[in-house]
Amino acid sequence: MDIRETHKRSWDILSDPTAISRIAGSFLYSEELTVKGRQSDNKAIIIETFGDSGQISVRFQQRSRISSDEKIILQRTLKNLLELNCRTIRRLNDFEFLMQAESVCIAKTNRKEERLRIKNDSVFATNIVYHPERFELNRHISPNVIRDILETFKDELKHPKFGEIYVGLFQSGQESKFEIVRKTKKIFYIQNTNNPGSYTEVLPQFVNYITYFGKNILSAIRRYKNESIISELILPLLYDKNDKDSFPKAYLWIRSAQEPILAEDLSELYALSEKIITTIQNSDSIKSTDRFDVIDISESGVKIRIRQKDILYNVYRNESLKFDLVFKGRPPIHMNAKICWRSIDRNGKLFLGLKFISDQDQLTSLRKLEYNLQSLRNRINSEKSNAAVVKIYRTSVPRRKKT
Incomplete structure (x- = not known):
């Protein structure tokens, strides 16, 4: 044993x-x-x-x-x-x-804190705020997120040297250079479109133009000249550099008609791309003011049921979320909890097992929780006692015989 x-x-x-x-x-x-x-x-x-x-x-x-x-x-x-x-x-x-x-x-012993089964919506959770510690690269990034990025970085995307910097999503039907960047995860970089050396330079992190577009560089030079483009850069965004099966979701694109994009300019553009990536990852946060059912609760944790689809498939085990715990007739208690387990039933409802995080910032909330739980226990025990008295009283009264 x-x-x-x-x-x-x-x-x-x-x-x-x-x-x-x-x-x-x-x-x-x-x-x-x-x-x-x-x-x-x-x-x-x-x-x-x-x-x-x-x-x-x-x-x-x-x-x-x-x-x-x-x-x-x-x-x-x-x-x-x-x-x-x-x-x-x-x-x-x-x-x-x-x-x-x-x-x-x-x-060997029973659980330290007794779990209370909640009925009649006497306790519920609301105002959920969830920010995943890891960004799920396989999730679809909506155009709304890109629009928010353009608004957030509108000043930085109007570059004084290169003009407009574009941020977009890789999509089907785009020019072949975009698909090459997406598949290779390399940077498409033509420093000087008038210089044949910009097409033939070979560095591991850059697309070799000749490898993918052939040796007819003069046609590319003429095309860029007709379009008045001096320099071009396509920088892939949002992929796991350590995962060979991970493809970029978005890109940063510059077609400079004013000055060439020099090697010393790349560090500034890399820094901008990292800021954009961080902002997109933060957009993965989920907020909801809906009311969610509490199934059972104790001083150490709670089990809640969620129907909202954007939360359903986007919360992960071992991460944390914040929410308000409401005992009916009482002010909300701001809680922070760790997701211990999650499951989805056949009706598409998500069940989360949460363990309250016990730290200095949450001591006041945990004390309020203990007080409200004890009040709830007293009320439940009182209702049980009253029900037992009624039952005994009813059974003690002799039935009248029908005449």
């Missing part, structure tokens, strides 16, 4: 298949089990055990997207909380799975 400690709670761990099979068959068989970290409404039942092998057949109340070899934790509170750690062997049908129960964890 092993022992582990998590979140200030000690556990006994059983890993012997025979012991696991006996617990599953004697105490958990046909009992309603909670699926940890998944849909809050989905429950599971062990419908068959297979000797002392530790293998069990599990039926879920709802269809579940579970893949082979996926880890599943089934919970049941008997005298103490019990967790059955399982690994999926194969799907039997839409609702049933064959699983290998690999260990049983038995909590």
Whole structure:
């Protein structure tokens, strides 16, 4: 028997298949089990055990997207909380799975803070502010973001030497030079369009013009001359330089008709591109003033349900968000919490398990939370007592016989 400690709670761990099979068959068989970290409404039942092998057949109340070899934790509170750690062997049908129960964890003590199930919207979350620590490069960047960038940097994009600096998105149907920059992640740079040497210079970070456009440099020189362009630069933005499969999403483009873009000018343009990238990444922040359901809550954390689509697929585990926690009839409490787990049910609702961040800045909020939770517990216990008295009173009154 092993022992582990998590979140200030000690556990006994059983890993012997025979012991696991006996617990599953004697105490958990046909009992309603909670699926940890998944849909809050989905429950599971062990419908068959297979000797002392530790293998069990599990039926879920709802269809579940579970893949082979996926880890599943089934919970049941008997005298103490019990967790059955399982690994999926194969799907039997839409609702049933064959699983290998690999260990049983038995909590030595109950959770320090009792979780309160919230009913009748007595507690809810609102004013969510979420800013991811990592920017998801695969997400679509909307033209609205680019318009905001143009407005934010409108002064810096009107360069005194080179004229207008453009910021745009890579799209299909553009000139071939844009597609080459996107695929190679290299910089298209013609320092002096009248100088053949600007087309033939080979540096690793720049597109070699001859490699992609052929050796007919004179036609390119004539074209630039007809367009009165002295220098051109296309600088790719927004890609992971360490990921060979990551392609840039946007670009910074200069077609200077006034002065050539010199090598010493590039550092200034790189700095501008980094500022633009940072601004786009910050635009990934999500704010919502909607009201979100609180499913359960304790002094250490809360479980909330979210329906809003822009939050649904854009929040990540182990990151943090800020929100207001509202107990009805009380002022909102400003909270900061870490996302411990997330799951989406078949109806497209997102469930987040949040752990309140305990730091100096949040001490006042945590004290207010403790006070409101204790008041809520007192009210719930009072309602239960009144309900019990009514029940006893009603059952003690003799029924009149019909005449």
